[in-house]
Ligand code: SF4
């Protein structure tokens with residue numbers, strides 16, 4: 001028996017579908033059509049039960065080859081679903097940034113994001129959310145949504161913790177309040193340590209705006225641990241000097257938590273370069289020296305072994 005806990009613990013809102021996960025491994029993810037309004041939990045539960053069966057049949061169109069599948073010693077019985085994590089990506093293609101490693105901002109035929117609050121309220125009303133369910137705002141850029149603040153306030157009022165991924169181009173006074181209340185955290189993918197590198201990686205001359213937003217968020221937060229600053233390492237920012245400047249900026253803000261990632265397209269195609277590996281090794285070395293909490297993202301065992309080898313060679 002193979003199973004994945006995300007099937008029963010997580011729910012992702014996509015532009016026109018519900019899924020148990022984001023498609024980070026470039027494989028066939030189970031998808032349930034959804035275009036807004038109430039979530040029919042009976043129908044969704046049947047869909048997940050059918051998905052679990054298809055996984056046992058090794059249907060190549062359902063989760064095949066996913067590293068998150070684990071063997072179970074007993075047969076699968078899909079329970080009444082109660083989600084511990086909601087991820088909101090229904091606005092995937094709404095973004096004011098132009099990251100060179102991302103296609104989401106590029107023009108195309110994309111449906112308008114549906115109102116997310118009625119869907120979340122329907123889950124709440126059906127008892128489909130764990131009391132401590134975490135709601136992760138992805139995107140796209142959530143602060144551009146008209147219902148970002150009203151939805152955020154409803155979630156806060158109902159005790160659901162929020163984790164907001166934002167590019168910080170636009171400062172949100174509501175995020176300040178969320179941080180100050182202790183009801184949420186944020187994640188900012190900065191990927192650079194100065195204006196020139198920022199423009200090269202993020203596609204625009206917005207460094208000063210982003211610095212101003214981040215400064216306000218740190219001032220508003222109860223603790224710096226509420227703010228993750230991320231660095232996605234790839235060819236355009238993998239010089240050691242680039243990484244060092246990022247650390248200087250993080251120190252200036254008093255950051256405590258940083259994230260290291262690679263471009264997931266490079267991870268999925270096995271094309272992360274040795275330069276990027278050396279930059280990652282330096283990143284981890286500096287994080288340790290500066291006593292920053294460094295989280296690895298999109299770093300599988302193979303990449304970790306390469307990073308550790310580079311760290312031993314160059315920065316031991
Ligand atoms: S097995 Fe993989 S693709 Fe399937 S639900 Fe889990 S994480 Fe998603």
Ligand code: SF4
Pocket residue numbers: 092095096097098099102103104105139140141167
């Ligand atoms: S901020 Fe996120 S969604 Fe927007 S362009 Fe950058 S990576 Fe893509």
